[in-house]
Every structure is written in structure tokens, then in C-alpha cells.
Amino acid sequence: MGRSLMKYSGIRSVLLVTAVLTLLQTAAIIGAAYWLAETISALFAGEPLARQAWSMLLFLLAFAARHVMTTLQQKAAYRFASATSAAMRRELMEKLFRLGPRFSSVKGTGNLVTLALEGVTMFRSYLELIIPRMAGTAVIPAIVLGYVYWLDVRSGIILTLTMPILIVFMVLIGLAARKGMEAQWESYRSLSNHFVDSLRGLETLKFLGQSRAHASMIARVSDKYRAATMRTLRVAFLSSFALDFFTMLSVASVAVNLGLRLVNGEIMLFPALTVLILAPEYFLPVRMVGADYHATLNGKEAGEAIQAIIDEPLDDEPARMLKQKVETPVAENVGSMAGALPFARYAAAEKPTVSLTLSSVSVQHEAEGACSLKDISLHIKGPARIGIIGASGAGKSTLIDVLSGFKTPSGGTMNWSGMPSGSEGNDGGWRSGITYIPQQPYIFSSSLADNIRFYMPDASDEAVRGAAAAAGLAELAGQLPQDxxxxxxxxGRPLSGGQAQRVALARAFLGGRPVVMLDEPTAHLDIETEYELKEQMLQLFRNKLVFLATHRLHWMPDMDHIIVLRQGMVAETGTHEQLLARRGVYYEMMTAQQEGLH
Structure with missing residues (x-):
């Protein structure tokens, strides 16, 4: 069953209940065998059928009790599996939100979606089957074997000697099946990621005339998954046949021994018949574990993959290094929106006061690796527009991740003021006041209105239309059949990169949160589309604390303050005019980019 199952909440109680039910089930199995053998022996001895009514009734009651216990076991396992899988899905989603979009891009969206949907379902099936199977394997053979020893020692010895052979063979088959299942699961994840990436890039492939050529790549990935699945099924079918074959030989050995001894008069019919009835029951739990092992192995693999993500460390230091401070709200009355959105009062204020202090903040992804950020110390007070620039690998995205709450600093402290926060180490409170706009916003398979309502699910259609108009989506909405x-x-209707960014802007306009984080929001857009979006984005930046990480320097004259990063450290800070006058790193970058345009 695995030690990992013992850490799930409620596992001990469900195991105790299952064990008690299994004990009662074992008693019913032995009772049914006893009364069935007694009835047959009596009839064989010539007694009338009417005198066996009581024995037959007890057999039927024991038979019914056995199946009632089985049903109760399944229900107990089902309730535990449902509750555990639902809790695991919640933990997975919460952890993915905490790890942030960068983790999703590394692991693959298709893989994570597969884990959250199908993986959790397969893990639930694994729990439903494995708990009663393992309880039965631990209890039923031991008690049945003890009863067989009490009836006939020689038959007990035969059963004792044949069981290890069956178990060793099952272990060998299990190892082979596990290897095949790992290959199948890896192929499945590759197929999921490849499928999602293909859907996202289908418009580009079609535009470049590569859609048909890309079909062969999809076929190869699909064929790889098919081959892995067929190998796993082949092992599963062969192992089931082998388990049945060895079980049959073991039972046949007992039957032959009992038959010869009956002929020689060394044993009576009643104990021999009881042992013969119980012999298949002795092997049945092991056979069922072996058969279900292949059916549940993918669920076990999925559970381990999900748990690995849940156990993924956020950073090398405890979350207590992230400190928040609550100050007096800027506005007291903001109307009905405040009840739906914790930070609506900031949106209602003309110039919300939000300040940020970073003291010697460092981020080190690996214990022996270099720091992505090192000794970053800043004090910024909003509303203000802050540009973050630097060469590739300078730490721009890492700094945005820290500010957005997707990454806790490995060293130093970060203090938000004027923003509500939860308990110490819980960054969910202040993160709910931030609008995050990545390079490629995710568009959900839903209506345009529901996509815009991302930060405010209860917003009215009028509010959505206003946000869409502010983001420049009014013309697109007017051309759609259903607005x-x-x-x-x-x-649904596919959107271009620029239209997807406008949806992200509309979300930000509707949410009205006081802080906006942008991580290379226009990096994948052509310069013409970027300039079209720039006007709407600058309107969004009004009266907010904005952090814009970008490598396109034409944004910098519109920034109130600029942070220049080099190799994870702050090289210089200041306004556009101040940095140009210094003729430092910023001046070199600006000159190099202008020369590149000629």
C-alpha cells in the first residue's frame, strides 16, 4: 500500500473500519465453507435433505454476510477516496497558484491540467481499490491458513509453501509493470503538453503553412503513447494469466493430496471438503491485489506526481521571511463593490497610498547556485510607474515574481504598507490587491465577459462593457454575434496576441486593484500592435503602483522611476532624464537599442 498513504487525514480510521469488516468477512467465509461442507458430507452419507435445512440456511446467511461486508468495505473506501482526492485537488490548485505561472510553464500546462483532472480521478480509483485489497491480503489468508492447519496440517503446509512462490512471481511482474507504466505515464504527459502547445500554436502553424507538416509530429507522439500503452496492457494480461495459472496449480496440489488420502482412508470427507473449499479463498486476496495492481498503478503514479508538486518547496527559507504590515485604509466608504472585492476601496480612492520596502532581498533557486537576485534594497511609494529593465537573465522576471508573491525571498525582507495581509507568512491577503499581467495571458474556454470577470466574478454586464471599452475591445465585441x-x-473564437492582451487589460480595468505587475507583457507582439496597446495601458497605470518589467525601452520615458538590473543586482535607479545624464548602464542600453533600430 505504501507508507505515503499513512499521512493522509483519516487513513487510520478507515483502515481500522476496513480491518474489522475484513475480520467479519473472514468469519463469514469460514462459516460458509463449514456449513457447505457439512451439508454435502451429510447428503453424501445418505441423510435426508430435509434434515439439512438448518445447515443450508446458515450457509446462505454466511454467504450473504460475506457480500454485505464487502459492500461496506467498498463504501468506506469510496468515502475516504472521494474526500482525500477532493482535498488533494484543492491542495494542488492552491500550490500551483503559490508557485506561479513560471512553474506552470516549466512543467507544462497540459501535464498540470491532466494531473488536476484525470490524475486526481485515477488516484481516487487507486484508493478505492487498494485499501480493501490490502486489508484482505493481510487478514484473510492468515486466518484461513490457521483454520486449515487446525483441520489438516499437511494441507496447511502445502498452502504455506505455495504462497511465497505466488508472491515472488507477483513482485517480479509488478516491477516489470511499474517500469512500463512509468514509460506510459511519461508518454501521456508528453502527449498532453504537445497537444496543448499544438492548439495554442495552430494559428501560427497555419499562417506559416506548416500545419500539415506538424501533423506528422502529432502522429509520432501519439504512436509513442500507443506503443507504451500496449506494452503495459501486454504485461497486465500476461501477469493475470500467470497468477491464475499458479493459483490453479496450488489448489490442484491440495486437491490431489486430499483425494489420495480420502481414497486411502487417511482423512474424513468433511475436513477434506472444507479445506478444498477454503483453498481458493486463501489465494483469492493475493490474486485480486495482483489483478488490481495493474489497474491502479497509473493512479498510484499520478498520486505521487501530484504529491511531489504539493511538496515542492517555495524557496530555501521559511515563509516567515515575508513580512506584511497593515495600516489605516485609504478610503472608508466605497459603495457595494467593497463587499465583493477586498481592495475595492483602493480603486475608489483617487490616489491610493501604497508603499513598498525591500531590504537586502535575495533569491537563490539552488543551494549551490548563483543568486538570481542579490541584496536588492528599495523603497517605493505609490501611485507611481516603475520600470524594471536589464539584459536577459538580469533578474527582471524573478523580481516581478517576488513582488507578486509567486516567490518568497531566500534572504532579506519585503514590507508592503497600507495593504491588508493575513497571518504571518501568508501572502494571499496582499496578493489579492495585485493585478498580474504576464507575457501571454491565459484565455479560458468561456465567454468574453467571463474572461474579463477574472478578478470580479460578480461584475455586471455594464461594468464588463465599460472595462472592455477602456481596453479597446469595444469594436471586437461589437463584431461578435453574441457581443x-x-x-x-x-x-470558441480564437484571439490574436494583441486581443488576448486587451482581455488582460480589461480584467485589470474591471478589477481596479491598486497594484499592477507586468512581466514582459508585449514581448511576443510586433511593435505596431504594442504601440496600439500602449495608450490603453498608460490609462490603466493612472493612480496605481505599477511595476513593468520589459526589455523594450520606449516605455521608459513614461515611467516615474526606473530600476536597472545587472546580474541580479541593482545597477542604478532614477528617472529617464537622470539616468541618461549619468551615462551609465541605462545610457548604454538606450544607445545600443537605438543603434539597433537603424
């Missing part, structure tokens, strides 16, 4: 209720995303 803002038109389905977009997967299965």
Missing part, C-alpha cells in the same frame, strides 16, 4: 457573451478560447 460580450461570445465564447472564446479553446473551442
Amino acid at each position: 460580450i457573451h461570445e465564447m472564446i478560447g479553446g473551442g
Whole structure:
């Protein structure tokens, strides 16, 4: 069953209940065998059928009790599996939100979606089957074997000697099946990621005339998954046949021994018949574990993969290094929106006061690796527009991750003021006041309105239309057959990169949160589309604390303050004019980019 199962909440109680039910089930199995053998022996001895009514009734009651216990076991395992899988899905989603979009891009969206949907379902099936199977394997053979020894020692010895052979063979088959299942699961994850990436890039492939050529790649990935699945099924079918074959030989050995001894008069019919009835029951739990092992191995693998993500460390230091401070709210009355959105009062204030202090903040992803950020110390007070620039690998995205709450500093402290927070180490409170706009915003398979309502699910259609107009989506919405209720995303109307960014802007306009984080939001757009979006984005930046990480320097004259990073450290800070006058790193970058345009 694995030690990992013991850490799930409620596992001990469900194991105790299952063990008690299994004991009662074993008693019913032995009772049914006893009364069935007694009835047959009596009839064989010539007694009338009417005198065996009581024995037959007891046999039927024991038979029914056995199946009632089995049903109760399944229900107990089902309730535990449902509760545990639901809790695991919640933990997985919460951890993915804490790890942030960068983790999702590394692991693959298709893989994570597969784990959250199908993986959790397969893990639930694994729990439903493995708990009663393992309880039965631990209890039933031992008690049945003891009863057989009490009836006939020689038969007990035969059963004792044949069981290890069956178990060793099952272990060998299990190891081979596990190796095949790992290959199948890896192929499945590759197929999921490849499928999602293909869907996202289908428009580009079609535009470049590569859609048909890409079909061969999909076929190869699919064929790889098919081959891995067929290898796993082949092992599963062969192992089931082998388990049945060895079980049959073991029972046949007992039957032959009992038959010869009956002929020689060395044993009576009643104990011999009881042992013969119980012999298959002795091997049945092991056979069922072996058969279900292949059916549940993918669920076990999925559970381990999910648990690995849940156990993924956020950083090398405890979360207590992230400190928040609560100050007096800027506005007291903001109308009905405050009840739906914790930070709506900041949106209602004309200039919300939000300050940020970083003291010697460092981020080190690996214990022996270099720091992505080192000794970052800043004090910023909003509303303000802060540009974060630097060469590739300078630490721009890492700094945005720290500020957004997706990454806790490995060293130093970060203090938000004027923003509510939860308990110490819980960054969910202040993160709920941040709008995050990544390079490629995710578009859900839903209506345009529901996509815009990302930060405010209860917003009215009028509010959604206002946000869409502010983001420059009014013309697009007017061209759609169902206006803002038109389905977009997967299965709906596809959006261009610029339109997807406008949806992200509309979310930000509607949410009205006081802090906006942008991580290379226009890096994948052509310069013409970027300039079209720039006007709407600058409108969004008004009266907010904005952090814009970008390598396109034409944004910098519109920034109130600029942070220049080099190799994870702050090289210089200041306004656009101040940095140009210093003729330092910023001046060199600006000059190099202008020369590159000529």
C-alpha cells in the first residue's frame, strides 16, 4: 500500500473500519465453507435433505454476510477516496497558484491540467481499490491458513509453501509493470503538453503553412503513447494469466493430496471438503491485489506526481521571511463593490497610498547556485510607474515574481504598507490587491465577459462593457454575434496576441486593484500592435503602483522611476532624464537599442 498513504487525514480510521469488516468477512467465509461442507458430507452419507435445512440456511446467511461486508468495505473506501482526492485537488490548485505561472510553464500546462483532472480521478480509483485489497491480503489468508492447519496440517503446509512462490512471481511482474507504466505515464504527459502547445500554436502553424507538416509530429507522439500503452496492457494480461495459472496449480496440489488420502482412508470427507473449499479463498486476496495492481498503478503514479508538486518547496527559507504590515485604509466608504472585492476601496480612492520596502532581498533557486537576485534594497511609494529593465537573465522576471508573491525571498525582507495581509507568512491577503499581467495571458474556454470577470466574478454586464471599452475591445465585441457573451478560447473564437492582451487589460480595468505587475507583457507582439496597446495601458497605470518589467525601452520615458538590473543586482535607479545624464548602464542600453533600430 505504501507508507505515503499513512499521512493522509483519516487513513487510520478507515483502515481500522476496513480491518474489522475484513475480520467479519473472514468469519463469514469460514462459516460458509463449514456449513457447505457439512451439508454435502451429510447428503453424501445418505441423510435426508430435509434434515439439512438448518445447515443450508446458515450457509446462505454466511454467504450473504460475506457480500454485505464487502459492500461496506467498498463504501468506506469510496468515502475516504472521494474526500482525500477532493482535498488533494484543492491542495494542488492552491500550490500551483503559490508557485506561479513560471512553474506552470516549466512543467507544462497540459501535464498540470491532466494531473488536476484525470490524475486526481485515477488516484481516487487507486484508493478505492487498494485499501480493501490490502486489508484482505493481510487478514484473510492468515486466518484461513490457521483454520486449515487446525483441520489438516499437511494441507496447511502445502498452502504455506505455495504462497511465497505466488508472491515472488507477483513482485517480479509488478516491477516489470511499474517500469512500463512509468514509460506510459511519461508518454501521456508528453502527449498532453504537445497537444496543448499544438492548439495554442495552430494559428501560427497555419499562417506559416506548416500545419500539415506538424501533423506528422502529432502522429509520432501519439504512436509513442500507443506503443507504451500496449506494452503495459501486454504485461497486465500476461501477469493475470500467470497468477491464475499458479493459483490453479496450488489448489490442484491440495486437491490431489486430499483425494489420495480420502481414497486411502487417511482423512474424513468433511475436513477434506472444507479445506478444498477454503483453498481458493486463501489465494483469492493475493490474486485480486495482483489483478488490481495493474489497474491502479497509473493512479498510484499520478498520486505521487501530484504529491511531489504539493511538496515542492517555495524557496530555501521559511515563509516567515515575508513580512506584511497593515495600516489605516485609504478610503472608508466605497459603495457595494467593497463587499465583493477586498481592495475595492483602493480603486475608489483617487490616489491610493501604497508603499513598498525591500531590504537586502535575495533569491537563490539552488543551494549551490548563483543568486538570481542579490541584496536588492528599495523603497517605493505609490501611485507611481516603475520600470524594471536589464539584459536577459538580469533578474527582471524573478523580481516581478517576488513582488507578486509567486516567490518568497531566500534572504532579506519585503514590507508592503497600507495593504491588508493575513497571518504571518501568508501572502494571499496582499496578493489579492495585485493585478498580474504576464507575457501571454491565459484565455479560458468561456465567454468574453467571463474572461474579463477574472478578478470580479460578480461584475455586471455594464461594468464588463465599460472595462472592455477602456481596453479597446469595444469594436471586437461589437463584431461578435453574441457581443460580450461570445465564447472564446479553446473551442470558441480564437484571439490574436494583441486581443488576448486587451482581455488582460480589461480584467485589470474591471478589477481596479491598486497594484499592477507586468512581466514582459508585449514581448511576443510586433511593435505596431504594442504601440496600439500602449495608450490603453498608460490609462490603466493612472493612480496605481505599477511595476513593468520589459526589455523594450520606449516605455521608459513614461515611467516615474526606473530600476536597472545587472546580474541580479541593482545597477542604478532614477528617472529617464537622470539616468541618461549619468551615462551609465541605462545610457548604454538606450544607445545600443537605438543603434539597433537603424
